Amino acid sequence: MSYHLTVNGTATEVAVPGMRRLLDVLREDLGLTGSKEGCGEGECGACTVLIDGAVAVSCLVPVCQVDAAVITTVEGLATPTTGLSSLQQAFLETGGAQCGICTPGMLLSGQAFLDSGAEPTDDAIREAIAGNLCRCTGYTKIVEAVALAAGRRDETGA
Amino acid sequence: MAIEPAVVSPATLAEAYAIAARGAHRPVAGGTDLLVQITGGIGPPPDRVLDLWRLDELRGISVRDGALELGALTTFSEIRASVACREDAPALVEAAATIGAAQIQNRGTLGGNVMNASPAGDTLPVLLALDAELVVGGETGERTIPAAAFWPAYRRTAIRPDELLVRIRLPLVADRRQRFRKVGTRRAQAISKVVIALAWRGDPGSGTWREVRVALGSVAATPIRAAAAEAALEGERPTESTAERAVAALVGELRPIDDVRSTAAYRREVAGRVLRRLVRDEGRW
Ligand SMILES: Cc1cc2nc3c(=O)[nH]c(=O)nc-3n(C[C@H](O)[C@H](O)[C@H](O)COP(=O)(O)OP(=O)(O)OC[C@H]3O[C@@H](n4cnc5c(N)ncnc54)[C@H](O)[C@@H]3O)c2cc1C
Ligand code: FES
Ligand code: FES
Numbered sequence: 270m271s272y273h274l275t276v277n278g279t280a281t282e283v284a285v286p287g288m289r290r291l292l293d294v295l296r297e298d299l300g301l302t303g304s305k306e307g308c309g310e311g312e313c314g315a316c317t318v319l320i321d322g323a324v325a326v327s328c329l330v331p332v333c334q335v336d337a338a339v340i341t342t343v344e345g346l347a348t349p350t351t352g353l354s355s356l357q358q359a360f361l362e363t364g365g366a367q368c369g370i371c372t373p374g375m376l377l378s379g380q381a382f383l384d385s386g387a388e389p390t391d392d393a394i395r396e397a398i399a400g401n402l403c404r405c406t407g408y409t410k411i412v413e414a415v416a417l418a419a420g421r422r423d424e425t426g427a
Numbered sequence: 428m429a430i431e432p433a434v435v436s437p438a439t440l441a442e443a444y445a446i447a448a449r450g451a452h453r454p455v456a457g458g459t460d461l462l463v464q465i466t467g468g469i470g471p472p473p474d475r476v477l478d479l480w481r482l483d484e485l486r487g488i489s490v491r492d493g494a495l496e497l498g499a500l501t502t503f504s505e506i507r508a509s510v511a512c513r514e515d516a517p518a519l520v521e522a523a524a525t526i527g528a529a530q531i532q533n534r535g536t537l538g539g540n541v542m543n544a545s546p547a548g549d550t551l552p553v554l555l556a557l558d559a560e561l562v563v564g565g566e567t568g569e570r571t572i573p574a575a576a577f578w579p580a581y582r583r584t585a586i587r588p589d590e591l592l593v594r595i596r597l598p599l600v601a602d603r604r605q606r607f608r609k610v611g612t613r614r615a616q617a618i619s620k621v622v623i624a625l626a627w628r629g630d631p632g633s634g635t636w637r638e639v640r641v642a643l644g645s646v647a648a649t650p651i652r653a654a655a656a657e658a659a660l661e662g663e664r665p666t667e668s669t670a671e672r673a674v675a676a677l678v679g680e681l682r683p684i685d686d687v688r689s690t691a692a693y694r695r696e697v698a699g700r701v702l703r704r705l706v707r708d709e710g711r712w
Contacts, residue, residue, distance in 0.1 A: 287434040288476055290462065312464045317530055325503070326530045329462040331455065333436045334480040378529065401529025 272336040276301070277345030278387040287333030291325075292316045293334045295342060303343035303373045307402070314401030317374035318342050324381045324400070343373035346380065356380055365414035367405035374401045379415045389419035430465050436478040437483060440593075444566045448589045452477035456500055457534035459527070460543045485538070485593060488512060494596040499538025502596075504529070506537065516557065516597055518607035518624050522549045538592045544582045544649075547688075549609060549622055551578065551650035555642035556605065556624035557597045565590040581648035600638070602628045603668070606705050610697050620689040620695045621645050625705050627660070634664045641673075641702065645685040646658045646694050655680040656702065665710035673706065674699040 271284040276299060283298055295301045295318070307313035309328050316327045319341035322327070346354040356379050359365070366372040375398060381391075382397035394415045403411060435452070437443045447450055453473035457480075465472050479485060485500040488509045495515045497506070498672035506512050512520050526532060526540075526549055533658035538544045540550045541561060551574075554561075559574040563586050572585050579585060586592060605626040622644035627636040639660040641653040663669040683694040 286431040287436065287478070288431040288465075289429065290466075293429060309466050311459055311527070311531060314528070314530060320533075324530045325534050328466070329458050330534065331434065331458060331462065331476075332479070333434050334458070336436070382530070395496045395674050397529065400530040 270333070272332055274335050274337070276330075277340070283332065285332060288331045290319070290328055291320075291330040291332050291340070292327040295327060295340075296399060297421075298398045301342050301344050301394075305370055305373060307370065312372040312402070313371075314378065314398075315371055317377045317401060319377055322381065322384065324378050326400070336339060336386040340386055341377065346376060352383055354380070355421055356383060359374065359414040359417040359421070360411070363410045363417060365406065365411045371401055371405075372402040375403065375411055379411075379418070383419055383422060384427060389416050394419075430472045432465075432476050434476040434478050435502050436481055438481050438593075438641050440482050440484040440564070443477060443479065443591060444564065444589075446477050448566045448603070448659060449589055450588055451475055454479055454542070454591060456480070456536040456539040456542075457502065459531050459535040460539060460545075462484070469624070471609050479591070485591075489698060490515070490599070494598045497537055497595045497597075499536065499541075499592045499594055501537045503527075503532035503535050505536070507532065507628070515599055516553075518553045518556065518605040518626070521591050521607040522609070522622075522624070525549055525611070525623055537595055541595065542584060542586070542592055544578050544584050546581070546623075546647060547645045548650065549644060552622050552624040552642035552644040553605075553607060554595065554597075555650055555652055556602075556626040556640040558600075561585075561592060561594040562594045562596060563587075563590045566592040569593060571596070571666055574623070575652065577709070578649040600628060602631065603638075604629055604709075605616060606708075607680070608701050610701065621694050621701065623698065623701050623705065635662055636660055637662065637666065641677070643681070643698060645688075646681050648684075653677050653680055660706070665706045667710070667712050670706040670710070 270287050273282050295304050305315035307315035311326045311329045318327045320338050378398045378401050387393050394412045452475045455478045487498045487499045501558050503526050506523040540548045554574045561572045561577050577585050607624050611622045624638040624642045628638045639657045641656045646649045656673045659673040659676040678695050678699045681695050683691040
């Protein structure tokens with residue numbers, strides 16, 4: 270079967286078995302290795318991507334379910350023209366990344382939270398990243414990064 | 428080696444029924460249980476998969492024929508965002524909010540929770556407490572199965588292999604109140620150790636409870652109703668002495684198991700305390 274998806278703004282066709290995990294399609298078939306496999310069981314969030322703007326763990330999504338969908342991976346956050354996204358910049362400033370394994374997933378959960386327009390309280394940010402495990406940072410700096418980016422969004426209206 | 432069974436993704440429910448009638452297809456809804464089972468090698472993988480995700484006929488939340496109806500593919504995020512659910516099924520909204528985190532809530536479905544039939548499935552006690560009706564369908568038509576008869580044994584359901592779960596009906600009941608409590612190890616993404624859903628009709632005059640339902644998860648091979656605890660609360664007001672009797676009845680009737688997540692003694696003790704707390708909240712003592 271072949272499936273049509275838009276990945277980071279580019280229309281893409283893949284001819285693969287429909288039960289192939291979206292994570293494998295991204296990493297193996299499309300060479301987008303930014304999404305990481307931590308557990309393969311939906312627990313760690315390292316493989317988090319956006320499907321039509323909503324967070325999902327790509328290790329539990331068969332590609333047949335994203336035919337005609339719009340996918341955003343960490344590779345889609347920065348662009349050559351605009352540089353790092355505001356959230357990526359904030360992660361650098363607060364020290365929100367250490368080993369980096371959780372970072373792609375954290376960035377996408379953080380981005381979905383920013384896009385939702387929700388008020389960036391500590392509780393709300395922690396709920397937004399509750400499905401992403403980090404073994405290095407203790408979360409505080411990650412929460413600070415999301416809050417920093419949310420503050421800049423609210424200042425500039427961007 | 429990745430296991431990638433053949434899959435078919437019909438666009439209409441009629442086509443899906445025809446495929447299910449040929450047998451030997453394992454349905455997939457949000458995949459948050461099935462893909463874990465396939466990847467983790469839990470049980471033999473299915474030979475063929477029937478992908479339900481495109482069936483919009485299985486989506487949507489509405490009030491119809493005296494019941495709140497939820498399509499089998501309704502996600503936990505949709506339940507949390509639904510005004511109708513918040514109004515008529517607040518216990519279901521609370522349960523949905525405890526299931527995994529956003530990634531799981533965006534794709535995991537109510538129908539998948541029902542059909543996975545885990546004794547730790549967090550919505551199942553709520554469906555028992557609200558006297559839910561499970562509507563299943565196939566080429567021969569639809570039939571309705573009460574929640575109380577839907578999970579006959581460990582991880583078994585009353586559905587036939589040629590049928591699909593279509594929708595979940597929660598009959599609307601005047602003056603019904605409902606509560607939900609899940610005890611896990613941590614706040615997010617924790618599989619429950621004990622879940623209680625409580626529902627009753629409060630008599631506006633006397634304050635007595637009628638049609639009391641006490642349903643529990645993770646304390647037996649299936650989600651269960653606690654008949655003795657219900658009887659102890661029926662027709663009573665939520666006083667301290669009523670609570671004591673109901674807790675004693677509950678602790679006496681539960682037969683939980685020891686497993687990796689908890690012990691039988693802990694579960695019995697916690698279930699009793701949670702019930703007491705819920706009754707106390709209502710009685711304000
Ligand atoms: C990280 C993580 C955390 C989780 N946390 C919780 C939790 O806290 N509480 C909880 O209860 N669960 C939890 N789960 C389990 C799971 O998310 C839920 O059981 C969910 O409701 C399953 O729905 P689904 O649509 O993803 O099911 P699927 O995986 O698609 O299907 C589950 C089963 O139901 C069958 N099925 C699905 N839909 C139908 C239908 N319409 N007709 C017939 N058969 C059908 C499938 O064949 C399969 O056997 C968690 C899972 C993960 C990965
Ligand atoms: S690899 Fe997908 S959640 Fe861990
Ligand atoms: S930075 Fe190492 S897991 Fe988060």
